[in-house]
Amino acid sequence: MMSKIKKAIFPVAGLGTRFLPATKSIPKEIMTLVDRPLIQYSLDEARAAGIEEFIFVTSRGKGALEDYFDRSPILENHLHKKGKKELLQIVRDTTFDSGTIAYIRQHYPHGLGHAVWCARQLIGDEPFVVILTDDVIISKEPVLSQMINAYESHGGTMVGLSRVPWENVSNYGIVEPESSGDKILRLKGLVEKPKQEKAPSNLAIIGRYILTPRIFEDLAKTPPDANGEIQITEAIAKGTTNSPGVYGYIFEGQRFDCGNKMGFLQAGIALALQRPELRDELQDFLKSLE
Numbered sequence: 001m002m003s004k005i006k007k008a009i010f011p012v013a014g015l016g017t018r019f020l021p022a023t024k025s026i027p028k029e030i031m032t033l034v035d036r037p038l039i040q041y042s043l044d045e046a047r048a049a050g051i052e053e054f055i056f057v058t059s060r061g062k063g064a065l066e067d068y069f070d071r072s073p074i075l076e077n078h079l080h081k082k083g084k085k086e087l088l089q090i091v092r093d094t095t096f097d098s099g100t101i102a103y104i105r106q107h108y109p110h111g112l113g114h115a116v117w118c119a120r121q122l123i124g125d126e127p128f129v130v131i132l133t134d135d136v137i138i139s140k141e142p143v144l145s146q147m148i149n150a151y152e153s154h155g156g157t158m159v160g161l162s163r164v165p166w167e168n169v170s171n172y173g174i175v176e177p178e179s180s181g182d183k184i185l186r187l188k189g190l191v192e193k194p195k196q197e198k199a200p201s202n203l204a205i206i207g208r209y210i211l212t213p214r215i216f217e218d219l220a221k222t223p224p225d226a227n228g229e230i231q232i233t234e235a236i237a238k239g240t241t242n243s244p245g246v247y248g249y250i251f252e253g254q255r256f257d258c259g260n261k262m263g264f265l266q267a268g269i270a271l272a273l274q275r276p277e278l279r280d281e282l283q284d285f286l287k288s289l290e
């Protein structure tokens with residue numbers, strides 16, 4: 001029987017330079033969409049998909065992130081005394097059971113692949129997921145749950161995919177499908193940020209991965225690219241010739257790239273429009289700007 005996926009790695013070591021000066025003193029992952037930090041969205045998605053252990057790969061200056069996940073007894077007491085049950089629940093939902101959360105530091109900015117590799121001792125011998133917090137996805141069924149369901153019938157390694165405009169392929173990991181299918185594709189190649197004329201497709205890897213511990217061996221064999229970064233895409237590509245192979249999953253959902261300002265702003269608006277208490281007034285305001 002395939003082992004259940006229980007662990008998730010969140011690489012959160014980046015400097016967030018696209019959001020300077022804000023990120024001078026707050027980690028990007030704590031920046032807020034409506035009333036919740038960016039990290040909370042991927043965390044909720046992971047919990048909904050049955051993840052029980054959470055591993056954050058951090059770096060210097062990310063203390064606010066650790067504090068965010070900590071208990072906050074004074075605040076909780078205050079809300080309890082005032083009878084603010086809903087708020088109390090919201091606060092409690094940000095905390096973890098003891099021993100289910102771990103932080104590990106990436107000491108050098110050697111790229112996403114290196115960040116994942118830093119967590120190797122905490123993963124052991126079981127499949128796990130990697131979630132990139134920048135990719136916020138609004139969907140009926142959380143994308144990670146969609147992927148884990150698909151994984152349960154295929155095994156192997158799986159990356160989340162979405163079609164992007166051809167002129168944007170050089171911002172993404174791009175895959176070369178072996179088979180055609182409407183949702184799950186077996187892949188024969190993956191390439192990180194190809195030039196448009198060299199891209200094998202316009203199917204882009206979006207920040208959701210299901211990986212097996214084999215990836216740590218492949219990462220160790222992956223040389224740094226021209227920028228000195230070890231790319232997870234290149235390491236995953238090494239597994240395409242093995243059984244049971246590498247699959248892409250074209251997910252359903254609207255994805256926002258919160259790694260840049262436009263995506264972040266759009267996600268904030270889209271998420272606010274989903275809140276019944278904000279929707280009508282915000283819609284009126286947006287119309288008034290036209």
Ligand code: G1P
Pocket residue numbers: 112132134135171172173174192193204205206207231232233259
């Ligand atoms: C990373 C990955 C890339 C992927 C992208 C998705 O790139 O390296 O393969 O397509 O995330 O958001 P980054 O956005 O960190 O440059």
